[in-house]
Amino acid sequence: MENAKEPGALGDMSAEEFRQYGYQVVDWIADYLAHPERHAVLSQVEPGYLKNALPQSAPVNGEAMDKVLADVDEKIVPGVTHWNHPAFFAYFSISASAPGILGEMFAAAFNVNAMLWRTSPAATELEEVTLNWLRQMLELPESFGGVIYDTASISSLCAIAAAREAVPHLHVREKGLYGAAAKLRLYCSEQAHSSIDKAAIVLGLGQQGIRKIACDAEFRLKPELLDAAIAEDRANGWIPFCVVATTGTTSTTSVDPVAAIADICERENLWLHVDAAYGGAAAILPEMRQLFLGCERADSLVMNPHKWMFVPVDLSVLFCRRMEVLRQAFSLVPEYLRSSETDEVKNFMEYGPQLGRRFRAIKLWFVMRYFGVEGITARLRQHLELARQFAAWVDASAEFERLAPTPFSTVCFRAFPATLRQRQDWSEAEREAALETLNEQIMERVNQRGKVFLSHTKLNGTFTIRLAIGNLRTATAHIQLAWDELNAVLKEWQSAS
Numbered sequence: 001m002e003n004a005k006e007p008g009a010l011g012d013m014s015a016e017e018f019r020q021y022g023y024q025v026v027d028w029i030a031d032y033l034a035h036p037e038r039h040a041v042l043s044q045v046e047p048g049y050l051k052n053a054l055p056q057s058a059p060v061n062g063e064a065m066d067k068v069l070a071d072v073d074e075k076i077v078p079g080v081t082h083w084n085h086p087a088f089f090a091y092f093s094i095s096a097s098a099p100g101i102l103g104e105m106f107a108a109a110f111n112v113n114a115m116l117w118r119t120s121p122a123a124t125e126l127e128e129v130t131l132n133w134l135r136q137m138l139e140l141p142e143s144f145g146g147v148i149y150d151t152a153s154i155s156s157l158c159a160i161a162a163a164r165e166a167v168p169h170l171h172v173r174e175k176g177l178y179g180a181a182a183k184l185r186l187y188c189s190e191q192a193h194s195s196i197d198k199a200a201i202v203l204g205l206g207q208q209g210i211r212k213i214a215c216d217a218e219f220r221l222k223p224e225l226l227d228a229a230i231a232e233d234r235a236n237g238w239i240p241f242c243v244v245a246t247t248g249t250t251s252t253t254s255v256d257p258v259a260a261i262a263d264i265c266e267r268e269n270l271w272l273h274v275d276a277a278y279g280g281a282a283a284i285l286p287e288m289r290q291l292f293l294g295c296e297r298a299d300s301l302v303m304n305p306h307k308w309m310f311v312p313v314d315l316s317v318l319f320c321r322r323m324e325v326l327r328q329a330f331s332l333v334p335e336y337l338r339s340s341e342t343d344e345v346k347n348f349m350e351y352g353p354q355l356g357r358r359f360r361a362i363k364l365w366f367v368m369r370y371f372g373v374e375g376i377t378a379r380l381r382q383h384l385e386l387a388r389q390f391a392a393w394v395d396a397s398a399e400f401e402r403l404a405p406t407p408f409s410t411v412c413f414r415a416f417p418a419t420l421r422q423r424q425d426w427s428e429a430e431r432e433a434a435l436e437t438l439n440e441q442i443m444e445r446v447n448q449r450g451k452v453f454l455s456h457t458k459l460n461g462t463f464t465i466r467l468a469i470g471n472l473r474t475a476t477a478h479i480q481l482a483w484d485e486l487n488a489v490l491k492e493w494q495s496a497s
Protein backbone atom coordinates (compact mmCIF):
# COMPACT_ATOMS: atom_id res chain seq x y z
CA MET A 1 0.00 0.00 0.00
CA GLU A 2 3.04 2.28 -0.04
CA ASN A 3 2.38 3.77 -3.44
CA ALA A 4 -1.08 4.83 -2.26
CA LYS A 5 0.63 7.82 -0.65
CA GLU A 6 1.92 9.12 -3.94
CA PRO A 7 -0.23 11.52 -5.94
CA GLY A 8 -1.56 9.91 -9.07
CA ALA A 9 -1.05 6.45 -7.66
CA LEU A 10 -4.35 6.08 -5.86
CA GLY A 11 -5.53 3.35 -8.17
CA ASP A 12 -6.07 -0.35 -7.74
CA MET A 13 -3.64 -3.07 -6.76
CA SER A 14 -0.97 -3.33 -9.44
CA ALA A 15 -1.25 -5.95 -12.17
CA GLU A 16 1.90 -7.59 -10.85
CA GLU A 17 0.56 -7.87 -7.35
CA PHE A 18 -2.78 -9.11 -8.64
CA ARG A 19 -1.03 -11.80 -10.65
CA GLN A 20 0.99 -12.90 -7.64
CA TYR A 21 -1.95 -13.18 -5.27
CA GLY A 22 -4.25 -14.41 -8.00
CA TYR A 23 -2.03 -17.45 -8.58
CA GLN A 24 -1.81 -17.95 -4.84
CA VAL A 25 -5.58 -17.87 -4.42
CA VAL A 26 -6.15 -20.24 -7.34
CA ASP A 27 -3.60 -22.65 -5.87
CA TRP A 28 -5.37 -22.42 -2.54
CA ILE A 29 -8.77 -23.13 -4.13
CA ALA A 30 -7.39 -26.04 -6.17
CA ASP A 31 -5.96 -27.69 -3.02
CA TYR A 32 -9.17 -27.05 -1.13
CA LEU A 33 -11.38 -28.55 -3.82
CA ALA A 34 -9.07 -31.56 -4.06
CA HIS A 35 -9.42 -32.22 -0.31
CA PRO A 36 -12.45 -30.57 1.30
CA GLU A 37 -12.73 -33.64 3.53
CA ARG A 38 -9.67 -32.46 5.49
CA HIS A 39 -12.10 -30.15 7.29
CA ALA A 40 -14.98 -31.02 9.61
CA VAL A 41 -18.01 -30.79 7.36
CA LEU A 42 -20.08 -28.86 9.91
CA SER A 43 -18.22 -25.91 11.43
CA GLN A 44 -17.55 -26.58 15.10
CA VAL A 45 -17.13 -22.95 16.27
CA GLU A 46 -19.18 -21.24 18.99
CA PRO A 47 -21.47 -18.29 18.21
CA GLY A 48 -19.52 -15.00 18.28
CA TYR A 49 -16.18 -16.70 17.60
CA LEU A 50 -15.36 -14.43 14.65
CA LYS A 51 -16.79 -11.22 16.06
CA ASN A 52 -14.45 -11.70 19.01
CA ALA A 53 -11.47 -12.51 16.80
CA LEU A 54 -11.67 -9.50 14.45
CA PRO A 55 -11.13 -5.79 15.22
CA GLN A 56 -14.14 -3.67 16.09
CA SER A 57 -13.50 -1.22 13.24
CA ALA A 58 -11.95 -1.18 9.78
CA PRO A 59 -8.16 -0.79 9.41
CA VAL A 60 -7.15 2.85 9.02
CA ASN A 61 -4.23 1.98 6.77
CA GLY A 62 -4.21 -0.69 4.13
CA GLU A 63 -2.81 -4.07 5.08
CA ALA A 64 -0.63 -6.47 3.15
CA MET A 65 -2.54 -9.08 1.19
CA ASP A 66 -0.40 -11.79 2.82
CA LYS A 67 -1.93 -10.89 6.16
CA VAL A 68 -5.45 -10.97 4.74
CA LEU A 69 -4.88 -14.37 3.16
CA ALA A 70 -3.36 -15.73 6.36
CA ASP A 71 -6.52 -14.66 8.18
CA VAL A 72 -8.63 -16.61 5.70
CA ASP A 73 -6.89 -19.78 6.88
CA GLU A 74 -6.78 -18.87 10.54
CA LYS A 75 -10.05 -17.08 11.14
CA ILE A 76 -12.45 -17.76 8.29
CA VAL A 77 -11.95 -21.44 7.43
CA PRO A 78 -12.79 -22.74 10.94
CA GLY A 79 -16.15 -20.97 10.69
CA VAL A 80 -16.97 -22.37 7.27
CA THR A 81 -19.42 -25.22 6.99
CA HIS A 82 -18.06 -27.10 4.03
CA TRP A 83 -20.77 -27.45 1.42
CA ASN A 84 -18.03 -28.77 -0.87
CA HIS A 85 -17.38 -31.67 1.52
CA PRO A 86 -18.41 -34.97 -0.08
CA ALA A 87 -20.21 -36.00 3.12
CA PHE A 88 -22.41 -32.89 3.24
CA PHE A 89 -25.86 -34.48 3.13
CA ALA A 90 -27.94 -31.80 4.86
CA TYR A 91 -30.68 -29.60 3.33
CA PHE A 92 -30.00 -29.96 -0.39
CA SER A 93 -26.38 -30.79 -1.01
CA ILE A 94 -24.75 -28.71 -3.77
CA SER A 95 -21.42 -28.20 -5.55
CA ALA A 96 -19.55 -25.21 -6.85
CA SER A 97 -17.86 -27.05 -9.72
CA ALA A 98 -14.43 -25.84 -10.83
CA PRO A 99 -15.66 -24.64 -14.25
CA GLY A 100 -18.42 -22.75 -12.44
CA ILE A 101 -15.84 -21.09 -10.20
CA LEU A 102 -13.79 -20.05 -13.24
CA GLY A 103 -16.92 -18.56 -14.79
CA GLU A 104 -17.59 -16.71 -11.55
CA MET A 105 -14.09 -15.21 -11.74
CA PHE A 106 -14.93 -13.65 -15.09
CA ALA A 107 -18.24 -12.33 -13.76
CA ALA A 108 -16.36 -10.64 -10.92
CA ALA A 109 -13.68 -9.29 -13.26
CA PHE A 110 -16.00 -7.88 -15.92
CA ASN A 111 -18.16 -6.45 -13.15
CA VAL A 112 -20.85 -5.43 -15.62
CA ASN A 113 -24.29 -4.36 -14.61
CA ALA A 114 -26.55 -6.20 -17.05
CA MET A 115 -29.62 -4.05 -16.47
CA LEU A 116 -29.95 -3.14 -20.16
CA TRP A 117 -28.83 -4.95 -23.28
CA ARG A 118 -26.44 -2.09 -24.07
CA THR A 119 -24.88 -2.09 -20.64
CA SER A 120 -23.35 -5.41 -21.68
CA PRO A 121 -24.84 -7.14 -24.71
CA ALA A 122 -22.87 -10.33 -23.99
CA ALA A 123 -24.47 -10.71 -20.56
CA THR A 124 -28.01 -10.36 -21.89
CA GLU A 125 -27.51 -12.54 -24.93
CA LEU A 126 -25.58 -15.23 -23.06
CA GLU A 127 -28.47 -15.38 -20.61
CA GLU A 128 -30.87 -15.92 -23.50
CA VAL A 129 -28.63 -18.53 -25.14
CA THR A 130 -27.89 -20.59 -22.01
CA LEU A 131 -31.53 -20.52 -20.90
CA ASN A 132 -32.60 -21.69 -24.33
CA TRP A 133 -30.12 -24.57 -24.02
CA LEU A 134 -31.40 -25.38 -20.56
CA ARG A 135 -35.02 -25.20 -21.72
CA GLN A 136 -34.28 -27.80 -24.38
CA MET A 137 -32.47 -30.02 -21.87
CA LEU A 138 -35.59 -29.94 -19.67
CA GLU A 139 -37.82 -30.56 -22.74
CA LEU A 140 -39.89 -27.47 -22.12
CA PRO A 141 -41.62 -26.10 -25.26
CA GLU A 142 -40.14 -23.23 -27.23
CA SER A 143 -42.89 -20.93 -25.97
CA PHE A 144 -41.01 -20.64 -22.64
CA GLY A 145 -38.68 -17.69 -22.21
CA GLY A 146 -36.38 -17.43 -19.25
CA VAL A 147 -34.75 -15.04 -16.83
CA ILE A 148 -32.03 -15.53 -14.22
CA TYR A 149 -32.53 -14.36 -10.64
CA ASP A 150 -30.53 -14.99 -7.50
CA THR A 151 -32.73 -17.57 -5.77
CA ALA A 152 -35.86 -19.67 -6.22
CA SER A 153 -37.51 -17.51 -3.59
CA ILE A 154 -37.20 -14.48 -5.88
CA SER A 155 -38.11 -16.51 -8.99
CA SER A 156 -41.35 -17.65 -7.35
CA LEU A 157 -42.05 -14.16 -6.03
CA CYS A 158 -41.76 -12.76 -9.57
CA ALA A 159 -43.88 -15.58 -11.02
CA ILE A 160 -46.63 -14.90 -8.50
CA ALA A 161 -46.42 -11.17 -9.21
CA ALA A 162 -46.94 -12.01 -12.90
CA ALA A 163 -49.87 -14.28 -11.98
CA ARG A 164 -51.43 -11.37 -10.13
CA GLU A 165 -50.82 -9.07 -13.08
CA ALA A 166 -52.60 -11.58 -15.30
CA VAL A 167 -55.88 -11.28 -13.38
CA PRO A 168 -58.16 -9.21 -15.64
CA HIS A 169 -59.61 -5.89 -14.48
CA LEU A 170 -57.70 -5.89 -11.20
CA HIS A 171 -55.11 -3.16 -11.81
CA VAL A 172 -53.17 -3.98 -8.63
CA ARG A 173 -50.12 -2.40 -10.22
CA GLU A 174 -51.86 0.97 -10.25
CA LYS A 175 -54.21 0.78 -7.29
CA GLY A 176 -52.44 -1.57 -4.92
CA LEU A 177 -54.25 -4.53 -3.38
CA TYR A 178 -56.11 -2.23 -1.04
CA GLY A 179 -57.38 -0.01 -3.83
CA ALA A 180 -58.27 -2.99 -5.96
CA ALA A 181 -60.15 -4.43 -2.97
CA ALA A 182 -59.22 -7.89 -4.17
CA LYS A 183 -59.28 -10.96 -1.98
CA LEU A 184 -56.78 -12.92 -4.02
CA ARG A 185 -56.12 -16.55 -3.21
CA LEU A 186 -53.13 -18.70 -4.09
CA TYR A 187 -53.00 -22.49 -3.68
CA CYS A 188 -50.16 -24.85 -2.93
CA SER A 189 -49.74 -28.07 -1.01
CA GLU A 190 -48.95 -28.18 2.68
CA GLN A 191 -45.52 -29.47 1.61
CA ALA A 192 -44.76 -26.38 -0.53
CA HIS A 193 -41.61 -24.40 0.27
CA SER A 194 -41.82 -21.51 2.74
CA SER A 195 -40.67 -19.16 -0.05
CA ILE A 196 -44.25 -19.31 -1.38
CA ASP A 197 -45.54 -18.01 1.95
CA LYS A 198 -42.87 -15.32 1.91
CA ALA A 199 -43.87 -14.28 -1.60
CA ALA A 200 -47.48 -13.98 -0.42
CA ILE A 201 -46.36 -11.81 2.49
CA VAL A 202 -44.20 -9.56 0.29
CA LEU A 203 -46.85 -9.24 -2.43
CA GLY A 204 -49.47 -8.16 0.10
CA LEU A 205 -51.63 -11.27 -0.29
CA GLY A 206 -50.87 -12.12 3.30
CA GLN A 207 -50.69 -15.60 4.71
CA GLN A 208 -54.46 -15.75 4.58
CA GLY A 209 -54.14 -15.28 0.85
CA ILE A 210 -52.61 -18.76 0.65
CA ARG A 211 -54.67 -21.89 0.96
CA LYS A 212 -52.65 -25.00 1.71
CA ILE A 213 -54.06 -28.17 0.19
CA ALA A 214 -53.65 -31.48 2.00
CA CYS A 215 -51.44 -34.21 0.58
CA ASP A 216 -51.83 -37.95 0.07
CA ALA A 217 -49.80 -40.57 1.96
CA GLU A 218 -46.83 -39.87 -0.32
CA PHE A 219 -46.86 -36.10 0.34
CA ARG A 220 -48.37 -35.11 -3.03
CA LEU A 221 -51.06 -32.46 -3.40
CA LYS A 222 -54.52 -34.00 -3.78
CA PRO A 223 -56.07 -32.46 -6.91
CA GLU A 224 -59.66 -33.23 -5.88
CA LEU A 225 -59.15 -31.18 -2.71
CA LEU A 226 -57.71 -28.34 -4.78
CA ASP A 227 -60.77 -28.44 -6.97
CA ALA A 228 -63.11 -28.30 -3.98
CA ALA A 229 -61.13 -25.49 -2.33
CA ILE A 230 -61.30 -23.31 -5.44
CA ALA A 231 -65.07 -23.81 -5.72
CA GLU A 232 -65.57 -23.04 -2.05
CA ASP A 233 -63.40 -19.92 -2.24
CA ARG A 234 -65.21 -18.60 -5.30
CA ALA A 235 -68.52 -19.06 -3.48
CA ASN A 236 -67.13 -17.03 -0.59
CA GLY A 237 -65.94 -14.06 -2.63
CA TRP A 238 -62.28 -14.96 -3.00
CA ILE A 239 -60.52 -14.51 -6.33
CA PRO A 240 -58.44 -17.63 -7.01
CA PHE A 241 -55.54 -16.64 -9.27
CA CYS A 242 -52.58 -18.98 -8.94
CA VAL A 243 -51.60 -22.54 -8.08
CA VAL A 244 -48.06 -23.52 -7.13
CA ALA A 245 -47.24 -27.17 -7.78
CA THR A 246 -43.95 -28.62 -6.55
CA THR A 247 -41.88 -31.23 -8.36
CA GLY A 248 -39.44 -32.22 -5.66
CA THR A 249 -40.66 -30.80 -2.34
CA THR A 250 -38.07 -29.71 0.16
CA SER A 251 -38.91 -32.19 2.91
CA THR A 252 -39.36 -35.45 0.98
CA THR A 253 -38.85 -34.49 -2.72
CA SER A 254 -42.42 -35.63 -3.42
CA VAL A 255 -43.86 -34.68 -6.79
CA ASP A 256 -47.29 -33.10 -7.14
CA PRO A 257 -49.47 -34.45 -9.98
CA VAL A 258 -48.77 -31.52 -12.28
CA ALA A 259 -50.87 -32.77 -15.22
CA ALA A 260 -54.01 -33.07 -13.08
CA ILE A 261 -53.30 -29.67 -11.53
CA ALA A 262 -52.77 -28.18 -15.00
CA ASP A 263 -56.24 -29.48 -16.01
CA ILE A 264 -57.76 -27.59 -13.08
CA CYS A 265 -55.77 -24.42 -13.80
CA GLU A 266 -56.79 -24.43 -17.45
CA ARG A 267 -60.44 -24.94 -16.60
CA GLU A 268 -60.40 -22.30 -13.84
CA ASN A 269 -58.14 -19.90 -15.71
CA LEU A 270 -55.47 -19.85 -13.00
CA TRP A 271 -51.76 -19.27 -13.38
CA LEU A 272 -49.81 -22.48 -12.82
CA HIS A 273 -46.35 -21.99 -11.33
CA VAL A 274 -44.17 -25.07 -10.82
CA ASP A 275 -41.52 -25.04 -8.10
CA ALA A 276 -38.83 -27.39 -9.42
CA ALA A 277 -36.00 -25.59 -7.61
CA TYR A 278 -34.31 -28.85 -6.62
CA GLY A 279 -36.02 -31.57 -8.67
CA GLY A 280 -35.97 -29.69 -11.97
CA ALA A 281 -32.44 -30.76 -12.85
CA ALA A 282 -33.59 -34.39 -12.96
CA ALA A 283 -35.85 -33.54 -15.92
CA ILE A 284 -32.65 -33.60 -17.97
CA LEU A 285 -32.73 -37.41 -17.59
CA PRO A 286 -35.10 -39.11 -20.07
CA GLU A 287 -35.93 -41.82 -17.53
CA MET A 288 -37.06 -39.19 -14.99
CA ARG A 289 -39.26 -37.11 -17.29
CA GLN A 290 -42.49 -38.88 -16.42
CA LEU A 291 -42.28 -37.11 -13.03
CA PHE A 292 -42.56 -33.78 -14.83
CA LEU A 293 -45.53 -34.53 -17.09
CA GLY A 294 -47.71 -31.45 -17.25
CA CYS A 295 -44.87 -28.99 -16.60
CA GLU A 296 -44.97 -28.09 -20.28
CA ARG A 297 -48.44 -26.66 -19.61
CA ALA A 298 -47.32 -24.47 -16.72
CA ASP A 299 -47.26 -20.69 -17.03
CA SER A 300 -43.97 -20.58 -15.18
CA LEU A 301 -41.43 -22.95 -13.66
CA VAL A 302 -38.43 -22.31 -11.43
CA MET A 303 -35.35 -24.50 -11.29
CA ASN A 304 -32.05 -23.77 -9.57
CA PRO A 305 -28.85 -24.65 -11.42
CA HIS A 306 -27.10 -23.67 -8.17
CA LYS A 307 -28.85 -26.52 -6.41
CA TRP A 308 -28.33 -29.68 -8.41
CA MET A 309 -26.51 -28.59 -11.56
CA PHE A 310 -23.09 -27.71 -10.18
CA VAL A 311 -23.27 -23.94 -10.69
CA PRO A 312 -21.92 -21.86 -7.77
CA VAL A 313 -24.50 -20.03 -5.65
CA ASP A 314 -26.39 -18.01 -6.70
CA LEU A 315 -28.26 -18.75 -9.92
CA SER A 316 -31.94 -19.53 -10.19
CA VAL A 317 -33.88 -19.70 -13.47
CA LEU A 318 -37.48 -18.74 -13.99
CA PHE A 319 -38.94 -20.14 -17.19
CA CYS A 320 -42.12 -18.40 -18.23
CA ARG A 321 -44.57 -19.00 -21.05
CA ARG A 322 -45.94 -15.47 -20.70
CA MET A 323 -42.87 -13.27 -20.59
CA GLU A 324 -44.94 -10.28 -21.70
CA VAL A 325 -47.06 -10.57 -18.53
CA LEU A 326 -43.94 -10.81 -16.37
CA ARG A 327 -42.68 -7.70 -18.08
CA GLN A 328 -46.00 -5.94 -17.60
CA ALA A 329 -45.76 -6.68 -13.88
CA PHE A 330 -42.37 -5.04 -13.49
CA SER A 331 -41.51 -2.78 -16.39
CA LEU A 332 -40.89 0.82 -15.43
CA VAL A 333 -38.37 2.69 -17.56
CA PRO A 334 -37.18 6.05 -16.24
CA GLU A 335 -35.82 8.50 -18.78
CA TYR A 336 -32.17 7.88 -17.99
CA LEU A 337 -32.55 4.19 -18.84
CA ARG A 338 -34.23 4.67 -22.22
CA SER A 339 -32.29 3.28 -25.14
CA SER A 340 -32.88 3.28 -28.87
CA GLU A 341 -32.58 -0.48 -29.48
CA THR A 342 -35.35 -1.39 -27.03
CA ASP A 343 -37.58 -2.96 -29.69
CA GLU A 344 -34.95 -5.42 -30.85
CA VAL A 345 -33.45 -6.56 -27.57
CA LYS A 346 -34.30 -7.73 -24.07
CA ASN A 347 -33.59 -5.35 -21.24
CA PHE A 348 -33.72 -7.74 -18.30
CA MET A 349 -34.26 -4.98 -15.75
CA GLU A 350 -37.87 -4.97 -16.99
CA TYR A 351 -38.47 -8.53 -15.79
CA GLY A 352 -38.06 -8.21 -12.06
CA PRO A 353 -37.93 -5.84 -9.08
CA GLN A 354 -34.19 -5.22 -9.28
CA LEU A 355 -32.45 -2.85 -11.65
CA GLY A 356 -28.83 -3.96 -11.43
CA ARG A 357 -27.99 -7.54 -12.26
CA ARG A 358 -24.85 -9.64 -12.18
CA PHE A 359 -23.45 -11.49 -15.18
CA ARG A 360 -24.60 -14.85 -13.80
CA ALA A 361 -25.09 -16.59 -17.15
CA ILE A 362 -21.35 -16.92 -17.71
CA LYS A 363 -20.89 -19.50 -14.93
CA LEU A 364 -23.87 -21.49 -16.23
CA TRP A 365 -22.32 -21.39 -19.69
CA PHE A 366 -18.96 -22.63 -18.36
CA VAL A 367 -20.62 -25.51 -16.52
CA MET A 368 -22.77 -26.55 -19.48
CA ARG A 369 -19.87 -26.43 -21.90
CA TYR A 370 -17.34 -28.15 -19.67
CA PHE A 371 -19.54 -31.08 -18.63
CA GLY A 372 -21.89 -31.18 -21.60
CA VAL A 373 -25.41 -32.60 -21.41
CA GLU A 374 -24.00 -36.13 -21.19
CA GLY A 375 -21.62 -35.22 -18.39
CA ILE A 376 -24.36 -33.55 -16.35
CA THR A 377 -26.71 -36.47 -17.01
CA ALA A 378 -24.13 -39.02 -15.86
CA ARG A 379 -23.47 -37.14 -12.63
CA LEU A 380 -27.16 -36.76 -11.78
CA ARG A 381 -27.65 -40.46 -12.51
CA GLN A 382 -24.87 -41.32 -10.11
CA HIS A 383 -26.54 -39.30 -7.35
CA LEU A 384 -29.85 -41.07 -7.97
CA GLU A 385 -28.04 -44.41 -7.82
CA LEU A 386 -26.29 -43.52 -4.53
CA ALA A 387 -29.63 -42.53 -3.02
CA ARG A 388 -31.20 -45.82 -4.14
CA GLN A 389 -28.28 -47.63 -2.52
CA PHE A 390 -28.66 -45.80 0.78
CA ALA A 391 -32.44 -46.30 0.74
CA ALA A 392 -31.86 -50.03 0.19
CA TRP A 393 -29.60 -50.18 3.27
CA VAL A 394 -32.28 -48.45 5.35
CA ASP A 395 -34.96 -50.81 4.04
CA ALA A 396 -32.85 -53.88 4.77
CA SER A 397 -31.98 -52.77 8.29
CA ALA A 398 -33.89 -53.98 11.34
CA GLU A 399 -32.95 -50.79 13.22
CA PHE A 400 -33.97 -48.08 10.74
CA GLU A 401 -37.01 -47.37 8.60
CA ARG A 402 -37.70 -45.19 5.59
CA LEU A 403 -40.41 -42.56 6.03
CA ALA A 404 -41.06 -41.45 2.44
CA PRO A 405 -40.54 -42.68 -1.12
CA THR A 406 -37.22 -41.67 -2.72
CA PRO A 407 -38.03 -40.34 -6.21
CA PHE A 408 -34.78 -38.32 -6.47
CA SER A 409 -31.54 -38.25 -4.49
CA THR A 410 -32.88 -37.53 -0.99
CA VAL A 411 -33.67 -40.25 1.56
CA CYS A 412 -36.04 -39.69 4.51
CA PHE A 413 -35.66 -42.14 7.36
CA ARG A 414 -35.34 -42.64 11.10
CA ALA A 415 -33.91 -45.07 13.58
CA PHE A 416 -36.56 -47.44 14.88
CA PRO A 417 -34.65 -49.97 16.97
CA ALA A 418 -36.26 -53.22 18.06
CA THR A 419 -35.89 -52.25 21.74
CA LEU A 420 -38.32 -49.36 21.22
CA ARG A 421 -40.52 -51.18 18.74
CA GLN A 422 -41.13 -54.08 21.08
CA ARG A 423 -41.90 -52.28 24.33
CA GLN A 424 -45.37 -53.44 25.35
CA ASP A 425 -45.95 -51.01 28.22
CA TRP A 426 -45.97 -47.91 25.98
CA SER A 427 -48.83 -46.10 24.31
CA GLU A 428 -48.29 -45.08 20.66
CA ALA A 429 -47.74 -41.49 21.84
CA GLU A 430 -45.08 -42.56 24.32
CA ARG A 431 -43.33 -44.61 21.67
CA GLU A 432 -43.37 -41.69 19.21
CA ALA A 433 -42.04 -39.31 21.86
CA ALA A 434 -39.17 -41.70 22.63
CA LEU A 435 -38.41 -42.09 18.93
CA GLU A 436 -38.35 -38.34 18.44
CA THR A 437 -35.86 -37.87 21.26
CA LEU A 438 -33.73 -40.76 20.03
CA ASN A 439 -33.58 -39.56 16.43
CA GLU A 440 -32.89 -35.99 17.38
CA GLN A 441 -30.01 -37.20 19.57
CA ILE A 442 -28.65 -39.51 16.90
CA MET A 443 -28.59 -36.73 14.32
CA GLU A 444 -26.99 -34.24 16.72
CA ARG A 445 -24.34 -36.74 17.75
CA VAL A 446 -23.52 -37.73 14.15
CA ASN A 447 -23.16 -34.05 13.22
CA GLN A 448 -20.97 -33.38 16.25
CA ARG A 449 -18.57 -36.11 15.22
CA GLY A 450 -17.88 -33.92 12.19
CA LYS A 451 -17.52 -36.61 9.52
CA VAL A 452 -20.93 -36.23 7.92
CA PHE A 453 -23.63 -33.58 8.10
CA LEU A 454 -27.33 -34.51 8.09
CA SER A 455 -30.44 -32.41 8.64
CA HIS A 456 -34.04 -33.20 9.46
CA THR A 457 -37.66 -32.43 8.77
CA LYS A 458 -40.97 -33.36 10.32
CA LEU A 459 -43.44 -35.50 8.41
CA ASN A 460 -46.93 -35.60 9.90
CA GLY A 461 -45.29 -34.61 13.16
CA THR A 462 -42.63 -37.34 12.95
CA PHE A 463 -39.00 -36.33 13.37
CA THR A 464 -37.34 -37.45 10.14
CA ILE A 465 -33.64 -37.51 9.24
CA ARG A 466 -32.83 -36.52 5.65
CA LEU A 467 -29.82 -37.55 3.61
CA ALA A 468 -29.58 -35.45 0.44
CA ILE A 469 -27.04 -36.25 -2.27
CA GLY A 470 -26.04 -33.59 -4.78
CA ASN A 471 -22.31 -33.02 -4.39
CA LEU A 472 -19.97 -33.81 -7.28
CA ARG A 473 -17.44 -35.40 -4.95
CA THR A 474 -19.82 -37.76 -3.17
CA ALA A 475 -19.05 -41.41 -3.84
CA THR A 476 -20.18 -44.74 -2.40
CA ALA A 477 -17.57 -44.46 0.35
CA HIS A 478 -19.23 -41.32 1.67
CA ILE A 479 -22.75 -42.73 1.89
CA GLN A 480 -21.16 -45.81 3.47
CA LEU A 481 -19.55 -43.47 5.99
CA ALA A 482 -22.92 -41.86 6.76
CA TRP A 483 -24.48 -45.28 7.24
CA ASP A 484 -21.61 -46.42 9.49
CA GLU A 485 -21.81 -43.24 11.56
CA LEU A 486 -25.56 -43.66 12.07
CA ASN A 487 -25.17 -47.27 13.10
CA ALA A 488 -22.22 -46.51 15.38
CA VAL A 489 -24.12 -43.75 17.17
CA LEU A 490 -27.17 -45.97 17.53
CA LYS A 491 -24.97 -48.69 19.07
CA GLU A 492 -23.50 -46.12 21.46
CA TRP A 493 -27.03 -45.24 22.56
CA GLN A 494 -28.02 -48.90 22.89
CA SER A 495 -25.08 -49.75 25.12
CA ALA A 496 -25.72 -46.65 27.26
CA SER A 497 -29.41 -47.42 27.81
Ligand SMILES: *Cc1c(COP(=O)(O)O)cnc(C)c1O
Nearest residue numbers: 151152153193195249250277278
Ligand atom coordinates in the same frame (compact mmCIF):
# COMPACT_ATOMS: atom_id res chain seq x y z
C1 LIG B 1 -34.44 -24.84 -2.06
C2 LIG B 1 -35.84 -24.65 -2.48
C3 LIG B 1 -36.39 -23.37 -2.57
C4 LIG B 1 -35.66 -22.13 -2.16
O1 LIG B 1 -34.53 -21.93 -2.90
P1 LIG B 1 -33.67 -20.57 -2.78
O2 LIG B 1 -32.97 -20.53 -4.10
O3 LIG B 1 -32.76 -20.78 -1.65
O4 LIG B 1 -34.60 -19.44 -2.58
C5 LIG B 1 -37.70 -23.27 -3.02
N1 LIG B 1 -38.40 -24.35 -3.36
C6 LIG B 1 -37.91 -25.60 -3.26
C7 LIG B 1 -38.77 -26.77 -3.63
C8 LIG B 1 -36.61 -25.79 -2.82
O5 LIG B 1 -36.14 -27.03 -2.71
